[in-house]
Amino acid sequence: MAERIRNWKIVKPNGIDSGVRIMLASVLLVLLVSCGGKKGNDTETPTVTFNCPANALQIKALEKEIPAFTRKTGIVVKLNPFSGEEKLYAMLAADQAPDIFYTNTVVRDKLAAEGYLLDLNTVGKGDPFLSRLRPAVIERGKSIDGGWYSISNWEFTCGVYYNRDVFDQLGIRYPDSLWTWNDMVEIARRLTADSDGDGRIDRYGVFIGSHFVEAFELMNHAPIHPNTILLDIAPESREVYRKYLELVANNIMPDLRRVQAMGMQAQQLLESGRVAMLVEAVPNTNLLEYLTIDVGLAPLPRFDNKKPLYFRSGSGGLSIYAGTKHPRAAWQVLKWLISDADIYRPSPVLKDVDFVNGWFAKYPRLKGSGFEAVWKLSERYNGGDPRYFVRFSSWTSHAILEQFQPLLDQLWAGSISLNDVLAEVPAINKHVLDELESLLQSNNLEPAFAKALRKEHERAKKEVADASAARR
Amino acid sequence: MIRRHFTGYGFVAPWIIGFILLTAGPMLYSLYLSLTRATLLSPPKWVGLNNYLHMVADDPLFYTSLWNTVYFVAFSVPLGLLVSLILALLLHQRLKGIGVFRTVFFLPSITNMVAVSVLWLWIFNPEFGLINTLLDAFGIRGPLWLQSESWAKPALIIMSLWGIGGTMIIFLAALQGVPQNLYEAAELDGAGKIRKFWHVTLPMISPAFVFNLIIGVIGSFQVFTQAFVMTGSAQPGSEGGPNNATLFYVLYLYKKAFQEFRMGYASALAWVLFVIILLCTVALMKMSKSRVYYEGMDQK
């Protein structure tokens, strides 16, 4: 030890100079690179930034199309493909928001209420483009104050994907558009099999993810409104819940908890033959890309003696930042994206687009699968509510879901009964009203929103009071 | 003496400047926000201690998420320390190819979490998953793991063990600093392996141990990504696992801030967590003080 101490100077200050040099060089490098990106404020050609959550392939395709658009309109489009909740909010807070970005229904309403979104009517009123949009698309983009804040580029319906080979093997007829829930249960029963006789089921008849229950509630005429403030489990919904739980109890659907998770598990079940029918969104690119089996497609089953209410929905859309420097140019870009940009084609939101054939061109194997019938039905009936497929996409959705989801988890797990859930509804609604009240107390709401919400709040309060009076 | 003080401040000056420029402002601002009703973006409105009162008196999910987090910390930190210390001891040897093994144990901690989450979802899949298939071979029907209220947290704790590479490396680095002559002296005294470990190795690496412990506690209290990636569901806004079994504190905070736009409340949650972690850390520091050996500590 002593020797080491005496010889401390022997340790050379190695590389101090080269270290400093590398650091200086890298600082310079960064300076150079960052300067390269400095943009001047060009007032002649408006630049519209688009925060575009797309994959590498789509970004490439879009970038290729932009020059032609710029030549035609004189508008430069800048892509910012990196998106995230925190990023968007940070950009909005710093007044650096992109001119066009994606919002989902809940976020859109909240941002609009604080004045961050452009009312599309201000730029789009009277534009002939509006007549090309399906009316439901415009309807879905509206918020509680009557303003129009987003246009969705995408719509979907729901259907039953089924494994044709299994149907053929067992000589079961493919489902048609008249089939009912009871038919589905019956078919599922026949499809369910324990081939090796070990007491464990090897193939289940059907699987329905719990987030698709709402689709059946709609089909059963449950009163699900846009801007649903309160939690209401109507008799129609209760019936669906019971029927849904029966599927598991009767062993024709796997225990929800054995499959219900993130990722591809439901699709894996169908592909691997563990499940013969699966309820999913139509169309669903990830599913189509993944499945290799011969798959057929049927509409959702109806409920006995009830008119079917197929629906079409879309959960997100493109919005324009209220602080944009070029609202008109942004509107031009928005229109171009939805109607012309290749990555958004074929668009289901435009009336004048042959979506079915466009989709066949993308996925030829869908021909003869039943896709066309399912899609056309969703158009013809346009039932349920055009705005929401997810029931709680509203002002109070978080307050409701926070309380309600754990109950549903327990209900599906079989640890509580439906009556236990129903017993909690008044408490949840009280909580919801409290939350809404505190929202109204904040001073950030745009007046039109505050007014409309206050009205909704009054109505909801009365509803709760009436309900509790009725219970007494 | 004054000159010496000056030198001291000089050395820590970069950090102090950075703290003042980059850290202090946002921290104080969030403290201010915690006393307001603030949405994400709009001007805040002063509400005094309301957020804190609401949290303690009126928010069951605050307690749920705190309990989940404490559960996670209580298991993952000691387990992680133990496993990483054992691995470090195993890897602190002169064996051919030991470098490859070090790399092997370190690698999983730096693989892309989102990509690998697909694997973990499969591993924990109750029906076809790796673990349950193995258990099946022994005739054991495995649990539902991530879909089970009681097994979701253990699943995430097991998963966290694959991320201990960093902790292990710090132990390895510390083991380098243990002077061989101490072992030789102990051997002369007739000490066996275990006694050498307790009386030489452990005291000599105790500063690294304290570091790993404190950092482990700070990090685990803020566990977020695993839960966010692994136990969300198809329904937006319902992350947190079956019946909120994996609603960890920071996940809850995140939902409040970025899904519900309640930055004021989220800030209050953050500061309560700050105090909780601080108290834990101080307690651990106090407890470890007498047991840590700092060769170079100045005696006051």
Added chain:
Amino acid sequence: MRTRRISFLARTTVQYLVLLILGTAFMVPVIWMLSSSLHDVQGVFALPFKWIPGIWHWENYYRVVTLLPFGRYFVNTLIITVPYMLFMVLSSSFAAYGFSRLRFPGRDKLFALCVATMMLPGQVTIIPLYIMYSKLGLVDTYWPLIIPAVFGSPFYIFLLRQFFLTIPRELDEAALIDGASHLRIYWSVILPQARPALATVLIFSFIGSWNDFFGPLIYINSPEKATLTLGLNLMKTQILGSGVVEWNTLMAASVLVLIPNVVLFFLAQKQFMRGINLGGIRG
């Protein structure tokens, strides 16, 4: 002598066996990632998973480098990571020296404050920090990703302080008597003594910056300025309704991003070998 030889052999065998078994368990995620990167999309989710693909889809890797300007992202990432790493090692060790070797009023309180800054969840400070950088005009540059390293990070300061505290005091006292300045002691006594710890900080800060997703996500807007992790994410995002996640390509990209980490770690871990030969195993 002979029995000793045999017991040595037996011990080594057991050690290798233990390492092999544990190592395999630890490598499962990495092996799976490698394997998935060579599957087709169906293969990634096939049940049961085939660890050895039937057909090796090497084209996934080709697809990554043609789909993304991988070279450019690589350079971009390097431009951030190298200065980040150097600044971090330098400034953190600097502060750690102050906190561990020097005495001045309020030192321990300052150090406690330093550690305490890690205890507040970052989620609540993102937005003010972003606003600050945006006021400075630094959004969509690499500065917000490098500047923090200039001032050191509490994590590394704490880590290095712990290691510096294990270095005997007599070393610096001898140097002081010889008239060395603290700057010189820091550079010529402490840093060489703390090589394993510095190697650790070097590795960690490289890996931290290289694999950082959140920082670049927030601060980088232009596609041409993307880092590798942002590029990786481009494989995963999709426009509602169109496009799919090519999980196999994503895995291939993840493997490519991981490789520099592995190389660096493998090279740097040699630092942990030093000093062990002195009296470890004697046959």
